[in-house]
Amino acid sequence: MTASAAELLATAPCGVFSIDVDSGRILYANAAAARITARSRDTLVGVAVADLFTAEFGPVLTDLIVAASTSDYDSPIAASAHLDGAPEGASPTAVSMLANSLRAESGALTVTMTLHNETERRVREKDLVDARRNAEAAQDDAEAALDRSQHALGASEQARKQAEAEKTQVQILASTLQRTLLPPILSAPHGMNVAAHYHPVSIDEVGGDFYDVFPLDTNTWGFFLGDVSGKGAGAAAVTSLTRYTLRAAAVFDRNPISVLENLNTVLHHEFHGDDPRFCTVVFGTITPGPDSAVVDLASGGHPPALLVTRDAEVEYVNTAGGQLVGALSEPHFASASVTLRAGDVMAFYTDGLTEAIVGPGRTRFDDDGSLESFVTERGPTTAAKIVEDLTALLASFGAGLQDDVALLAFGVPSTVTDASTGP
Numbered sequence: 001m002t003a004s005a006a007e008l009l010a011t012a013p014c015g016v017f018s019i020d021v022d023s024g025r026i027l028y029a030n031a032a033a034a035r036i037t038a039r040s041r042d043t044l045v046g047v048a049v050a051d052l053f054t055a056e057f058g059p060v061l062t063d064l065i066v067a068a069s070t071s072d073y074d075s076p077i078a079a080s081a082h083l084d085g086a087p088e089g090a091s092p093t094a095v096s097m098l099a100n101s102l103r104a105e106s107g108a109l110t111v112t113m114t115l116h117n118e119t120e121r122r123v124r125e126k127d128l129v130d131a132r133r134n135a136e137a138a139q140d141d142a143e144a145a146l147d148r149s150q151h152a153l154g155a156s157e158q159a160r161k162q163a164e165a166e167k168t169q170v171q172i173l174a175s176t177l178q179r180t181l182l183p184p185i186l187s188a189p190h191g192m193n194v195a196a197h198y199h200p201v202s203i204d205e206v207g208g209d210f211y212d213v214f215p216l217d218t219n220t221w222g223f224f225l226g227d228v229s230g231k232g233a234g235a236a237a238v239t240s241l242t243r244y245t246l247r248a249a250a251v252f253d254r255n256p257i258s259v260l261e262n263l264n265t266v267l268h269h270e271f272h273g274d275d276p277r278f279c280t281v282v283f284g285t286i287t288p289g290p291d292s293a294v295v296d297l298a299s300g301g302h303p304p305a306l307l308v309t310r311d312a313e314v315e316y317v318n319t320a321g322g323q324l325v326g327a328l329s330e331p332h333f334a335s336a337s338v339t340l341r342a343g344d345v346m347a348f349y350t351d352g353l354t355e356a357i358v359g360p361g362r363t364r365f366d367d368d369g370s371l372e373s374f375v376t377e378r379g380p381t382t383a384a385k386i387v388e389d390l391t392a393l394l395a396s397f398g399a400g401l402q403d404d405v406a407l408l409a410f411g412v413p414s415t416v417t418d419a420s421t422g423p
Helices: 003-010 031-037 055-070 118-180 232-252 256-270 370-376 383-396
Strands: 015-020 026-029 077-082 094-103 109-117 193-199 209-215 221-228 279-288 292-300 306-308 314-316 334-341 345-349 357-359 405-411
Touching (some): 015 031, 055 109, 094 118, 209 232, 232 279, 256 279, 306 370
Antiparallel strands (some): 015 026, 077 094, 094 109
């Protein structure tokens, strides 16, 4: 037997035995024979082939071997049997067999027997029948579905148009509601310039970012910028309450810490149950002078403001340690006081700017201090210019911008004619 023939025999899908006619013992068994009989190949070699089958098949097996070894025809002789050794309570494995004789070069006569597991064959046949029935049923279902889809095509097109109209209506409502949460015009403190911008990440939902600048008296202005948790109608309700509370609290006590404490009391009382709501916010007052302005502010968990001097120096206003507004019954808020000189600008922003995704692994824009570098490269500046530059930066993020952003900036102009108010 050649190497290739031996390899084909060893890997054949049917079981193959080579049986010595004189002794009735197995001389060779391939892998499939071992699998069908649930024995190892080494164990099979030398075993009397009759021991593999149930007792009632013994006479048939003897006749099969004799007939195969004495037949003058090349065609194999067929028989059916059951293997012995089935687990208790289980049916013996049914097999079909083909046997024919082979005389070796030495003259010894052997019988080659092939085994086919009838149980496996019947399972395969049943699977084929079931598959055919399933295929026919699937074809019937497909034809019925095609008929239904053709009837539904017109209705689905009408539904698509209606959905588009509803989406447009939702966008209009969201845009209208968003505008009611932002001041239509900012009141600039005397002798100062002010600019602001709101950048929604989606036109389908109302965001929770907000800002405002308003007079407290003839000499002092109040301002705030913040970010309410969540989106949609719930966030809009909290935003409206927050803006109203900040304005009202500043009338009674304009101290920035006191204003945030009043806001915290309201939010914590209203939204401490199953639907907790909180925000980050910075509130402050501006008192302009002839060539300067004093800014007193407090932060509740909000990103620090950027101070850009007339000498193009950039630094963050230190409000570290301020905690979220509305999350705790008695939070800590951080305060700071800054004097702006002519040419100085202070800029505020929400965290949608710093947390925009700009690289692999969800790398955020300001993970390595990019915001400070960006602003430094553009100083000195004005309130309108810094808001314009940051707005262009937001547009460059594309899909990486994943949250709304509010921008607010004000400063003391270098000359009186530079004073202006931005939208």
